[in-house]
Amino acid sequence: MFCCFGCWLFRDYICGMSVRVRFAPSPTGGLHLGGVRTVLYNYLFAKHHGGEFVLRIEDTDQTRFVPGAEEYIFNCLEWCGLTPDESPVHGGPYGPYRQSERKEMYRQYAEKLVTNGYAYYAFDTKEELEQMREQYKTEENPSPQYDHRIRRKMRNSLTLADDEVKALLESNTPHVIRIKMPEHDVVSFTDMIRGEVSFQTGLVDDKVLLKADGMPTYHLAVVADDYLMKITHAFRGEEWLPSAPVHLLLWKYLGWESSMPQWAHLPLILGPNGKLSKRDGAKYGFPVFAMNWTDPKINELTEGFRERGFLPEAFINMLAVLGWNDGTEKELYSLDELIASFDIKRVHSAGAKFDFEKAKWFNQEWLKRKDVQSLKYDVRTVLANNGIVADDDALLEKIIELVKERCTLLPDFVQQAGFFFKAPETLELDAVKPKWNDEKKQFFTEYIDVLKTVSTWDMSSVETAFKELAAAKSIKPGELQLPMRIMLVGGKFGPAVFQIAEIIGKDDTVKRMEYALSLL
RNA sequence: GCCGCGUUGGUCAAGGGGUUAAGACGCCUCCCUUUCACGGAGGAAUCACGGGUUCGAAUCCCGUACGUGGUACCA
Numbered sequence: 351m352f353c354c355f356g357c358w359l360f361r362d363y364i365c366g367m368s369v370r371v372r373f374a375p376s377p378t379g380g381l382h383l384g385g386v387r388t389v390l391y392n393y394l395f396a397k398h399h400g401g402e403f404v405l406r407i408e409d410t411d412q413t414r415f416v417p418g419a420e421e422y423i424f425n426c427l428e429w430c431g432l433t434p435d436e437s438p439v440h441g442g443p444y445g446p447y448r449q450s451e452r453k454e455m456y457r458q459y460a461e462k463l464v465t466n467g468y469a470y471y472a473f474d475t476k477e478e479l480e481q482m483r484e485q486y487k488t489e490e491n492p493s494p495q496y497d498h499r500i501r502r503k504m505r506n507s508l509t510l511a512d513d514e515v516k517a518l519l520e521s522n523t524p525h526v527i528r529i530k531m532p533e534h535d536v537v538s539f540t541d542m543i544r545g546e547v548s549f550q551t552g553l554v555d556d557k558v559l560l561k562a563d564g565m566p567t568y569h570l571a572v573v574a575d576d577y578l579m580k581i582t583h584a585f586r587g588e589e590w591l592p593s594a595p596v597h598l599l600l601w602k603y604l605g606w607e608s609s610m611p612q613w614a615h616l617p618l619i620l621g622p623n624g625k626l627s628k629r630d631g632a633k634y635g636f637p638v639f640a641m642n643w644t645d646p647k648i649n650e651l652t653e654g655f656r657e658r659g660f661l662p663e664a665f666i667n668m669l670a671v672l673g674w675n676d677g678t679e680k681e682l683y684s685l686d687e688l689i690a691s692f693d694i695k696r697v698h699s700a701g702a703k704f705d706f707e708k709a710k711w712f713n714q715e716w717l718k719r720k721d722v723q724s725l726k727y728d729v730r731t732v733l734a735n736n737g738i739v740a741d742d743d744a745l746l747e748k749i750i751e752l753v754k755e756r757c758t759l760l761p762d763f764v765q766q767a768g769f770f771f772k773a774p775e776t777l778e779l780d781a782v783k784p785k786w787n788d789e790k791k792q793f794f795t796e797y798i799d800v801l802k803t804v805s806t807w808d809m810s811s812v813e814t815a816f817k818e819l820a821a822a823k824s825i826k827p828g829e830l831q832l833p834m835r836i837m838l839v840g841g842k843f844g845p846a847v848f849q850i851a852e853i854i855g856k857d858d859t860v861k862r863m864e865y866a867l868s869l870l
Numbered sequence: 871g872c873c874g875c876g877u878u879g880g881u882c883a884a885g886g887g888g889u890u891a892a893g894a895c896g897c898c899u900c901c902c903u904u905u906c907a908c909g910g911a912g913g914a915a916u917c918a919c920g921g922g923u924u925c926g927a928a929u930c931c932c933g934u935a936c937g938u939g940g941u942a943c944c945a
Contacts, residue, residue, distance in 0.1 A: 376944080411943095432877090472943090474943095488871085493911070494941095495941065528943095547874075547875080548874095549874070555941070555942095558942080560943085568944075587939090588876090588939065589939055591875065591939075591940080592875090617875085617876080624938070625939075637879065664925085671882075671883090673882085675882090698882095700875085701876070702881090704881090705880095707881080707895060708894080709895095711895055718908080755907065756908075766907090827902035827904080830903075832905060839905090842906060844905070845905095845907090
């Protein structure tokens with residue numbers, strides 16, 4: 351994997367410089383599709399360029415702390431095979447990687463901005479802010495912002511006298527630090543997937559940078575940490591685009607403009623109506639999170655792709671091509687192939703609607719292309735979860751090979767492979783009854799007797815005996831195969847009947863047929 | 871409301887001035903198989919709309935509509 355010539359020609363400045371990207375989730379709950387795709391694109395980009403992928407935990411909102419959420423994120427990444435090079439658990443030279451543990455570092459930057467006139471102290475209480483919003487609310491402006499117009503009317507270091515501000519500060523009055531957005535500037539930048547984007551700064555509000563509890567908000571933290579962690583390319587969801595001008599300005603005001611990362615705002619993944627939510631999953635019956643997640647507060651379980659029976663390879667593959675393609679017709683990629691061909695510039699700028707049917711197709715394809723050995727553990731587990739013990743290794747391997755192309759999701763193996771290990775509990779007799787008659791009953795009674803005498807039990811001897819007897823009785827073999835299948839597997843599915851008979855053995859074959867016959 | 875981003879079949883999408891507008895999923899028909907799958911052969915779109923620019927526009931420009939995101943001391 352090496353950089354293409356394009357890097358020189360299109361001034362990416364990627365060659366020769368070490369690429370560092372980051373995924374920065376806030377540990378507030380399950381990791382959904384969009385999150386995993388963001389991780390994936392970060393990871394692919396980094397690995398394509400031989401760079402590092404760091405995972406940073408953005409836990410600056412203490413009120414939203416959810417126990418277990420951070421560990422859950424790590425487990426998801428591990429399942430997906432997207433291991434960070436640096437993180438709170440993997441360590442690294444730029445730690446700590448949890449923002450709550452970096453708390454003390456942020457204040458100095460915020461203060462520096464105040465000193466240089468790019469930010470200011472604001473003493474407004476929650477109530478005062480609410481009152482402001484109420485007061486200035488009009489039909490044309492339903493949600494007034496704390497912006498260049500409003501700030502003149504609020505209690506901050508721009509409106510208060512210096513000694514008053516000083517007194518307030520010295521008496522530890524709760525306050526925040528807000529950025530002072532310029533009134534008439536235009537901020538623009540080149541997004542790696544959208545091209546030139548620009549904003550009028552006067553239309554953006556004075557975002558809080560440092561909260562009253564001393565924690566930074568996302569806006570300050572993301573800039574400071576990306577700088578401190580030497581992030582070269584910053585990818586995040588499209589929902590961040592509107593606050594990008596704040597971040598751009600912060601890089602400039604802090605004097606770090608020359609090391610600002612290149613941005614790419616990823617398109618959203620949409621559900622049946624609007625942004626995909628876990629609610630959609632519950633409503634339409636598909637998973638939205640990578641793995642099962644139980645919200646500890648309300649004890650509510652949200653289903654994961656893993657538990658639904660997806661292979662991580664398929665999950666990753668499906669996500670990669672939801673919004674990206676390499677320009678060829680290729681759709682099936684291993685992680686290594688993705689790393690080799692990924693190009694952030696070929697990511698679509700439009701949001702993509704998630705299609706569960708297509709997701710299943712990817713799993714089916716991966717089931718077909720993966721070898722038996724690598725499927726064995728998962729299949730055994732899913733069978734065990736359904737009370738089927740498959741401890742004979744060689745047998746299990748043979749069966750997986752035989753039935754895997756009939757399965758879409760892992761749990762399908764229960765139906766497709768279960769009957770090899772355990773006689774069916776219910777027989778779909780309705781499928782044979784309409785055409786059942788004494789002749790057929792007679793056939794099977796005699797056939798059972800023949801089978802009992804077969805010396806070498808294999809597919810062909812079972813089949814030969816079957817056909818010979820059918821011929822002798824002048825019954826079309828085809829009319830007898832379905833009944834036999836129902837007797838052995840219980841339903842209209844599975845591989846060739848005689849193959850099944852061979853595998854389950856003489857005793858079981860005879861036993862199942864006799865039992866079924868007794869019901870007919 | 872304001873701001874940003876987006877708009878090629880039901881879905882994912884290629885294509886970025888001249889093409890019979892690829893391919894995949896799903897759907898339907900047929901073949902293979904007297905199970906179910908797999909596999910194979912077919913079927914279904916005037917590229918949101920309206921104006922330009924041009925000999926020529928899905929492709930470039932401008933509007934409109936629609937969708938979506940933001941507008942928090944949440945990320």
